[in-house]
Amino acid sequence: MTDIPEPEVTQGIPEPGAAREWLRTMTLIRRFEERAGEMYARAKVGGFLHLSIGEEATIVGSTRALRETDYLVSTYRSHGYALARGTPPEKVMAELFGRVDGCCGGHGGSMHMFDLSRRFMGGYGIVGGNLPIAAGIGLASDYGDTDDVTLCTFGDGASNQGTFGETLNLAALWRLPVVFVVINNQFGMGTSLERHSAVTDLQRKGESLGVPGTRCDGMDVADTHAVLAEAVRRVREDRRPVLVEAVTYRFRGHSMADPEEYRSKEEVAHWRERDPIPAFGEALEREGILDADTRAEIDREATARVDQAVEFAEASPFPAPESLYEDVYVRDEQVHGAYH
Amino acid sequence: MAELRYREALNAALREELRRDERVLLMGEDIGVFGGAFKVTDGLLEEFGERRVRDTPISENTIVGIGVGAAMGGLRPVVELMTINFALLAFDQIVNSAAHIRYMFGGQVSVPLVIRMPQGAGHQLGPTHSHCLEAMFLHVPGLLVAVPSTPADAKGLLKTAIRDENPVIFIEHESLYGIRGEVPEGEEETVAFGHARIAREGSDVTIVGVSRMALTAERAAETLASEHGVEAEVIDPRTLRPLDLETILASVRKTNRCVVVEEGWPHGGVGANLAALIAEHAFDDLDAPVARVSGADVPMPYSKPLEEIAFPHEPQVIEAALATVGKRPATISGGA
Numbered sequence: 316m317t318d319i320p321e322p323e324v325t326q327g328i329p330e331p332g333a334a335r336e337w338l339r340t341m342t343l344i345r346r347f348e349e350r351a352g353e354m355y356a357r358a359k360v361g362g363f364l365h366l367s368i369g370e371e372a373t374i375v376g377s378t379r380a381l382r383e384t385d386y387l388v389s390t391y392r393s394h395g396y397a398l399a400r401g402t403p404p405e406k407v408m409a410e411l412f413g414r415v416d417g418c419c420g421g422h423g424g425s426m427h428m429f430d431l432s433r434r435f436m437g438g439y440g441i442v443g444g445n446l447p448i449a450a451g452i453g454l455a456s457d458y459g460d461t462d463d464v465t466l467c468t469f470g471d472g473a474s475n476q477g478t479f480g481e482t483l484n485l486a487a488l489w490r491l492p493v494v495f496v497v498i499n500n501q502f503g504m505g506t507s508l509e510r511h512s513a514v515t516d517l518q519r520k521g522e523s524l525g526v527p528g529t530r531c532d533g534m535d536v537a538d539t540h541a542v543l544a545e546a547v548r549r550v551r552e553d554r555r556p557v558l559v560e561a562v563t564y565r566f567r568g569h570s571m572a573d574p575e576e577y578r579s580k581e582e583v584a585h586w587r588e589r590d591p592i593p594a595f596g597e598a599l600e601r602e603g604i605l606d607a608d609t610r611a612e613i614d615r616e617a618t619a620r621v622d623q624a625v626e627f628a629e630a631s632p633f634p635a636p637e638s639l640y641e642d643v644y645v646r647d648e649q650v651h652g653a654y655h
Numbered sequence: 656m657a658e659l660r661y662r663e664a665l666n667a668a669l670r671e672e673l674r675r676d677e678r679v680l681l682m683g684e685d686i687g688v689f690g691g692a693f694k695v696t697d698g699l700l701e702e703f704g705e706r707r708v709r710d711t712p713i714s715e716n717t718i719v720g721i722g723v724g725a726a727m728g729g730l731r732p733v734v735e736l737m738t739i740n741f742a743l744l745a746f747d748q749i750v751n752s753a754a755h756i757r758y759m760f761g762g763q764v765s766v767p768l769v770i771r772m773p774q775g776a777g778h779q780l781g782p783t784h785s786h787c788l789e790a791m792f793l794h795v796p797g798l799l800v801a802v803p804s805t806p807a808d809a810k811g812l813l814k815t816a817i818r819d820e821n822p823v824i825f826i827e828h829e830s831l832y833g834i835r836g837e838v839p840e841g842e843e844e845t846v847a848f849g850h851a852r853i854a855r856e857g858s859d860v861t862i863v864g865v866s867r868m869a870l871t872a873e874r875a876a877e878t879l880a881s882e883h884g885v886e887a888e889v890i891d892p893r894t895l896r897p898l899d900l901e902t903i904l905a906s907v908r909k910t911n912r913c914v915v916v917e918e919g920w921p922h923g924g925v926g927a928n929l930a931a932l933i934a935e936h937a938f939d940d941l942d943a944p945v946a947r948v949s950g951a952d953v954p955m956p957y958s959k960p961l962e963e964i965a966f967p968h969e970p971q972v973i974e975a976a977l978a979t980v981g982k983r984p985a986t987i988s989g990g991a
Contacts (some may be wrong), residue, residue, distance in 0.1 A: 354838070419693065419761035420761035422759055423757055423759045423760060423761065427759045429759075429760035429763055430759070431760075436724075436727060437756070437760060439751075441751050444720070444747055444748065444751060446717075446720070447717040447719070447721050447723070447748060448720050448721075448723050448724035449724060450720070450724060451720060451724020451725040451726070451727065451728065452724040452725070452727060452728040454721060454724065454730070455724070455725045455726070455727075458680065458706070458725070458730060459728075477714075477717075478717055480719035481712070481714035482717050482721075484714070485711065485712060485714060485717055485718075488712065501801035592960065631926065642757055642758050642762035643758050643797055644696055645757070645765050645819075645820035645821050647819075648847075649815075649819075649849045649850075649897060650799065650819070650821060650848065650849070650897055651846050651897065
């Protein structure tokens with residue numbers, strides 16, 4: 316087990332408006348994920364369901380380091396990223412329910428959220444498959460002479476995939492504006508970091524590929540934001556990729572189908588003591604940015620919004636059978652979209 | 656019209672589209688300084704510079720993935736894989752990303768990406784470097800698949816591929832790069848997808864030839880006419896997705912017989928697929944079972960005499976065609 320970083324939440328707390336928004340968004344993700352789990356247990360949600368509970372600070376801390384015009388690419392653990400980017404919870408829940416009003420019309424599901432209007436360029440189901448895509452989006456930004464940055468998250472398990480080495484090398488070689496963020500939640504599914512990676516200091520895994528690394532405390536939204544903001548600034552100005560390791564822990568199993576026999580309850584409890592949401596809420600109270608009532612209100616608002624999302628998803632119809640072949644192809648006079 | 660080699664026609668298509676559309680860029684192994692392993696991209700680095708003609712490391716899956724991302728970001732990338740054999744390393748990005756992203760993300764984004772690569776046996780490169788895999792790509796919804804066999808089609812189809820909004824698998828053939836042919840001149844001379852080419856008209860048997868096998872079929876048809884009095888109609892489908900099934904069916908309804916010639920393996924091949932489609936749509940018009948002439952159902956051997964019998968040549972096509980018209984006993988195609 317990686318040493319738990321020391322809390323430093325009093326560092327880098329933003330101005331009050333932003334601080335409250337971060338807490339609100341982390342809380343929304345938490346309540347959304349809990350409800351998604353419940354809906355899965357009630358068979359409202361099918362397939363796989365990978366929850367971000369425990370990892371909210373990595374999501375909010377990293378996405379809040381971006382401009383609206385920057386691009387975000389995530390993994391199959393994708394709900395929180397969509398929510399953080401501003402996709403309405405209704406659209407995300409409806410996607411989980413496989414409904415026509417889901418953000419991908421029910422074609423993608425839990426692992427494949429996407430919102431072009433917010434430049435959330437997707438959740439990707441194949442471990443490591445998203446890295447080259449992020450580099451390609453970075454190439455398009457660079458080619459278009461914009462200073463947009465692409466932020467690409469992936470897990471510690473993905474750092475062993477071929478695409479990790481290939482993409483970091485190419486991104487460094489071509490000076491692509493990509494911030495690679497390895498969300499080290501310390502398990503590649505059920506295999507612990509020290510059992511799947513010879514080098515456990517993941518921030519160093521890019522060094523031999525020309526990509527410098529740094530680390531943040533992924534249980535601390537302020538620290539995550541501070542480190543990511545600096546990484547994003549550096550990438551935007553220098554037009555070179557960097558690698559950031561965000562050390563975190565998922566409180567739930569890899570997916571809903573995970574009996575969690577590979578780790579002890581004590582270890583999970585130990586990390587839960589550093590739950591990023593109460594930690595940040597308490598820090599904001601200490602700083603006098605909000606009081607206990609406001610924290611409770613934020614939580615009630617999040618729950619109410621998730622209620623609304625479930626209601627919306629329930630009310631949304633399933634896609635019509637005749638829509639089965641829609642969007643396989645861009646249709647024109649030579650491509651009719653369905654095979655003979 | 657100008658007489659060009661197949662590789663020169665491809666080069667002209669790339670050059671014209673690079674000039675026409677600033678969003679077009681090329682990526683691939685050795686396509687720049689080296690000019691392309693088969694010299695298809697010769698001279699393009701000099702004209703368009705390193706921003707638009709990019710040599711890549713040997714990282715096939717990532718090259719394709721970067722092409723996917725760049726296409727999602729608004730560019731029109733043309734990725735060259737040195738040969739189709741190396742596409743096997745890129746199958747995740749080709750199938751899970753290029754082919755499925757539009758559908759998976761509810762149509763919010765498209766992937767206007769072209770992946771060019773040559774296939775083919777005949778150069779004694781053994782099992783790992785002699786593949787003909789058009790059937791594998793044909794299998795995947797979301798991809799378009801082009802298989803040009805002439806210089807004119809090579810140019811016209813590549814221009815169409817680059818302009819299309821969908822991901823296109825553009826399969827060239829190593830043995831065709833040097834062939835010459837008349838190629839229409841003019842930037843807007845394109846060849847539409849989904850329109851088969853009737854390479855030779857005939858009334859006795861339809862022969863569908865895929866990729867290089869279109870030329871093999873044409874030569875076989877000449878012999879069928881001159882030595883056996885059999886007039887074969889030769890059809891080159893040009894694109895397998897979209898497929899111009901109508902032209903093939905119309906021909907079969909006229910000739911009542913069909914032979915499909917492909918270089919790839921028999922099981923789950925283009926011929927198997929076409930035989931099923933023809934049976935579904937024109938069963939009553941058939942006077943003989945649809946015959947398949949395919950590559951042998953083996954990994955490609957290195958030794959020359961073995962390699963020569965492991966992919967189709969004119970005599971096998973002639974025998975299969977004669978069998979369909981009752982001039983030879985029928986043989987069962989396919990392997991083990």
